[in-house]
Amino acid sequence: MADATAVKPGDDERPKSRKVSALRGLTPFLAPYRGMGVVAGIALVLTAGVSLLLPMAVRRVVDGFGMERAEMLDQYFGAAMAVALILALGSATRYYFVTRLGERVVADIRRALFDKVMGMSPSWFEKMMTGEILSRITTDTTLILSVIGSSVSVALRHLLTLIGGMVLLMLTSIKLTGLVALVVPGVVIPIIILGRRLRASSRENQDWMAAGSAKAGEALSAVQIVQAFTHEAATRGEFAEVTEGGFASALRRVQLRAVMTFVVMFLAFAGVVGVLWIGAHDVREGVMTAGELVQFVIYAVMVAGALGALSEVWGELQRAAGATERLVEILGDQDRVSDPARGVAVPDGPLEIGFQGVTFRYPTRPDTPALEEVSLTIHPGETVALVGPSGAGKSTIFQLLQRFHDPDRGVITLGGVDLRAMNRAEFRRKFALVPQESFIFAASAFENIRFGRPDATRAEVEAAARAAAAHDFITALPQGYDTPLGERGVMLSGGQKQRVAIARAILRDAPVLLLDEATSALDAESERAVQQAVDALAQGRTLLVVAHRLATVKRADRIVVMDQGRIVAIGRHEELVAQNGLYARLARLQFTDGTEAV
């Protein structure tokens, strides 16, 4: 068994107790479908009621009432046929509506979760791994499906049988019911005690499942790195550890369930046998008829069966309660960044960008400022290059400008309006981003470029590709623009991916371009092609570029030199070289054209 303490998931501040009442979190999702619930409820009551009448019919058969005349016998069995029809119809109706309700509600929950997660800012994703989110969207919702789609209705049916059965037991024989009543606490108390332990172990089990998905998801997305570093054995080991941890915790749950099933079943049936024994004496002495005893026994078996089934369903309800709580947790999570209740419209026309006294620390690194007292104005149409050593805060400028985080101090404006006063989706339309790592979706080249503007025509997509010097290599692909590029664009070279990303940004046709240049050196030809694409992109737009190439910096109207989160110099290439400061050093050592800078 794995060392559970080493990688035990779920060791966070969340409370461990999982109460079935957590299922209340599902109410908002169930409310719109009240109608379906009502129909299912009626069918449920009907079938439970009819099944409760059956033992009485059996008593009459055993005791021979109404069997004297043939037509009465026929009527009797005709009625039994009708009952069978009602039972079958009621059960089918209940199944249909309950299952449909479950599927509908779970589809709604999945969508609500995904919608929520898609809108969260990066700091939220820092505490939640992709695999874990996926596990919640799939595994946890499946648990809820089983509850709404069956367990609740099964539980209700058994509950009705239990209550109705008890009443009818009393009507059949007060004395024997009294005896049964003595047995019931003996069954219920162990259910409560074991149920509590089961609950804790269920949550733990679900946490293990989520941790397993998270590990596997990460390893799969980096499978080449894992193989290149011959880390397969260790990665397999880590996954095995999580999986075995999950198995061990499942085993504890299964053992508990087994013990619980034994205790409950034995006590229930032992009780029935005991009561039956006394009843048999009563029949012998003529205190009750054989039919009454049979009726009583059937009710008692129904009641015991209902109790046993309830204890099983209870476990499922608890598992689902844990799942619900986790989902409600995500749905209720407050993001650090949020849109204003009523967003100010983004100004039309040329947009000036302003940073005024911006200081920012990443939430995960509260001690080190990533930006400190940054003030900078970028005029419309200007090309500004951000340069500086690794970790200087260049990418952080981009992050804040797109409002993935809010500054701790200071203001960031677009067109003179504080970003926090506008809706993020509105002002982000003014930006076209070319990230350092060009992300390629598992779709065709055409779809990948059209991602920049989903309503673009084929001609517009091709024009953008031409401007980005991507048209020629795309048409040379086996199916041209319709060639699937494979997961993360495995079909393309680094330079080609960049040009697809640039074409995407050109197509977006936004007034402000944010270009994070790739640090990796390209061969001379790709370099020229990418440079040409960037030039096309910069035409008539504001360009803010995290620059790693001398060619780019030399073309810039202004160069902003950053170091340890601060702006240390601003100027043109020649001026900065003449100052012989950090920039001159960087220019000599860091820019990737290979040419001497000064």
Ligand SMILES: Nc1ncnc2c1ncn2[C@@H]1O[C@H](COP(=O)(O)OP(=O)(O)OP(=O)(O)O)[C@@H](O)[C@H]1O
């Ligand atoms: N998500 C994050 N959480 C915590 N700290 C971060 C995060 N991203 C960046 N940092 C830290 O903030 C500082 C600035 O990082 P940033 O990515 O802006 O640097 P950069 O100048 O773009 O570097 P590079 O040229 O290497 O990309 C660094 O010290 C970095 O370690």
